[in-house]
Amino acid sequence: MTEYKRYVVKRGDWYHFQRAVPAAYKSVDRRRWVRQALKTRDFAEAVVRAGEVNRRVSAYWASLVKSGSAHSNDRYRAAIDLASVFGIEYRPFSEVIQLPAAEFVQRANILAKNDPENPAHFKAIFGTEDKPRIKMSALLAEYEKIAKDETTGKNADQLRVWRNPRKRAVANWIKVVSDCHIDDITQYQTLDFRDWWLERIEVDNLKPGSANKDLSHLNKMHRVVCKFHRIDHIKPFQDTYFSEGIEGEKYPFSRDWIETRILPGIASMNDEARALLMIVASTGARPSEPARAPNEKFRLDADIPHLIIEPDDKVKIKTKYSKRIVPLCGSALDGARLLVGLKKRRYMEKTSSLSAAVNKYLSDHNLRETPNHSFYSLRHTFQDGLTALDVPDRMQTELMGHKFDRPVYGTGPTLEHKKTVIEKLAFYS
Structure with missing residues (x-):
């Protein structure tokens, strides 16, 4: 924590956080200094609190940079991150206007205290940033950015082995259904994909496990990406797996x-x-x-x-x-x-x-x-x-x-x- 000592200044008996806005962020933060009371007279405690403030400020600057991105996914994520920096949960505008009056006023006060003329602040606090529209063809790339723990430390060959089954699952989906947006997927489309696999199992004498690998990869990538971007969905891949029996599940009508x-x-x-x-x-x-x-x-x-x-x-x-x-x-x-x-x-x-x-x-x-x-x-x-x-x-x-x-x-x-x-x-x- 010693690196945060330089951000601690004393005014009278109390310690405060003070940091100059870095040149890299002057285009998105018009202030010269970031100042905040640390509400303590103890220097050691002040250094700890300065570290916490510094993390929030750094996240704030990073979010502001993202909010100016040409990529809608980055802008939406920036709004979520900014809302978190302000101590509130990002909610779509349709939900914000239905909040109790006290919570709505709280958001208005946060905006008034934090550069109300900055459009990124308004979007984060009142939930007006457009949701990202991610197509199935971009699902794996988006998942890779989010689930970095799954690829960290892998060499090029290991990455290829990790990516290939996921690429194959996405390619199969696009071939059978379409390159649709991930928030548009319905359970009917998933059943159609399942029927396609059922036919392949029967005709090509494949094991149900092959189908389940596709369904499992699609399910996890879809769920993680939707959760990360706060995209509402109906869990379209839930309860679609085949049993691992030799012939797979069959459901004949009577x-x-x-x-x-x-x-x-x-x-x-x-x-x-x-x-x-x-x-x-x-x-x-x-x-x-x-x-x-x-x-x-x-x-x-x-x-x-x-x-x-x-x-x-x-x-x-x-x-x-x-x-x-x-x-x-x-x-x-x-x-x-x-x-x-x-x-x-x-x-x-x-x-x-x-x-x-x-x-x-x-x-x-x-x-x-x-x-x-x-x-x-x-x-x-x-x-x-x-x-x-x-x-x-x-x-x-x-x-x-x-x-x-x-x-x-x-x-x-x-x-x-x-x-x-x-x-x-x-x-x-």
């Missing part, structure tokens, strides 16, 4: 729930999403498969109406095993007719928007059997139906688009044979 709740309850859903849900319910297809299929892949005038799932110049499929022909029966046939009759289809290139829209509708209309059920759960219902019917493994893989693990002989099940199975599992109005 057939009764689909028949009596979902299908009768989607009348007000937008036509394209409703049509695709109807198709998925009675075919077990991945939602992206009928969503991306052009109209000519729906053969509705054939003796057995069907959907051809195959790649072309515009359409990608998950794996070579996804290529197949699926009969359309019951709600799937009705949905296909509705789909091909639409003048415009919005989800062909934006299947993530499809899942988000359907999941939001299911939530808003109380059509989730449990909070863990989602659009993709319809596919698990279909798979359970195949198991309940004791459908042979090869037929199951042909209908679900899975890999058949034994040597393949012959041409496989015919369209007629597939139809006899799907007719038993389709939903009819």
Whole structure:
């Protein structure tokens, strides 16, 4: 504490703090001297208190410099820090004007005593600094600045290893959802991201732990950055992890729930999403498969109406095993007719928007059997139906688009044979 002795001066019997404003801060602090009574006659105590005052003054100057930054994140953080220097908590203006009269007057008095013409002071005390708008693409960089304890002491290679899984999680989110602002993320988008991972676990035979790493990194970075910048959020990644079992968690709807709740309850859903849900319910297809299929892949005038799932110049499929022909029966046939009759289809290139829209509708209309059920759960219902019917493994893989693990002989099940199975599992109005 001896370095603070030079800031201690005696006036009469009492000690005071006195420090000249450094040249580096004269542009933001117009005073020549910073003076404050230390309220003690004991020199040793005065030195201790001078150190405390000096820390607050130094934080004040640093905050003033930040408040002039071109970066909105720095300005917002500066307002929070300045409020702390003044001994109050930073609150948005919408909250400040609702404070009890005594607390509001207290803030006004603080401003009156601390250079009221300085706009940075007003913003800090009355909460008028704009909140930062941080996009997902900037989340990792912002997190690194805040959580320095996680990277301190790491060499270049260790930093690369630390960053890579977090960069991958952010890149996956942007690819599946969008490069949205972190305060705009909804639980529907998180469910959509979870559905995307669920499909990857199933198709690519991945472990749930891979998905959980993404969800864990995104959850922590989002939570820490929002907390640091005082950004309100709804904890969108909470309760989204997969169990670490071999196959991961699956939440099939009960057939009764689909028949009596979902299908009768989607009348007000937008036509394209409703049509695709109807198709998925009675075919077990991945939602992206009928969503991306052009109209000519729906053969509705054939003796057995069907959907051809195959790649072309515009359409990608998950794996070579996804290529197949699926009969359309019951709600799937009705949905296909509705789909091909639409003048415009919005989800062909934006299947993530499809899942988000359907999941939001299911939530808003109380059509989730449990909070863990989602659009993709319809596919698990279909798979359970195949198991309940004791459908042979090869037929199951042909209908679900899975890999058949034994040597393949012959041409496989015919369209007629597939139809006899799907007719038993389709939903009819």
